[in-house]
Amino acid sequence: MRVRGETDDGRLLRSAASDVAAFEALYRRYVSRVTAWAVTRCDTAADVGDVVAQTFVHLLRVADRYDPERGEPGAFVFAVAGNVLRDHRRRTRRQQALVHRLAGRDLLGSDEIELVDAAIDAARAAPAVTAALTGVSDRDGEVLQLVAAGASPGEAARALGISPGAARGRLFRARRRVRSRLITNEEEQRW
Secondary structure, three states: OOOOOOOOHHHHHHHOOOOOOHHHHHHHHHHHHHHHHHHOOOOOOHHHHHHHHHHHHHHHHHHHHOOOOOOHHHHHHHHHHHHHHHHHHHHHHHHHHHHHHOOOOOOOOOHHHHHHHHHHHHHHHHHHHHHHOOOOOHHHHHHHHHHOOOOOHHHHHHOOOOHHHHHHHHHHHHHHHHHHHHHHHHHHHHH
């Protein structure tokens, strides 16, 4: 369909969304002009490339909205490019604001860093502690496990049905055995 007074560019623009050849011809006619326009408005070559590419992608979506009675095809193309540039600048400002807000902030607080360090240290020590625990008798190990879980020696004694003195003695033996095995393992690793 030919619209009165419509230029060849106008026909290409109106059919660009559904006709690959028309879009290619439109692209070839305007890519250097849009690029030159973007060069004067963008900060980096990457931004120029983004604006030019997005302009033609966006043209595919809105080409059918072109009305030759409202203006020239070139004005329509550059209006789309202007909208793309504004969106690009807005997105860049939001990203820079986010980077600025996050700059200088620790992602973890000092207490959280200490917890992470403690967890890493515990994970490194776990195999040696597990090996050291194998040398503890079952009776002594029961008290040690209860105390390690947060029970007091008196509470461990009540839970096991033994006297508090017996619980403290078993805990002492278990700790001494684990400590001596850990020291022995450390010395072996140094050699």
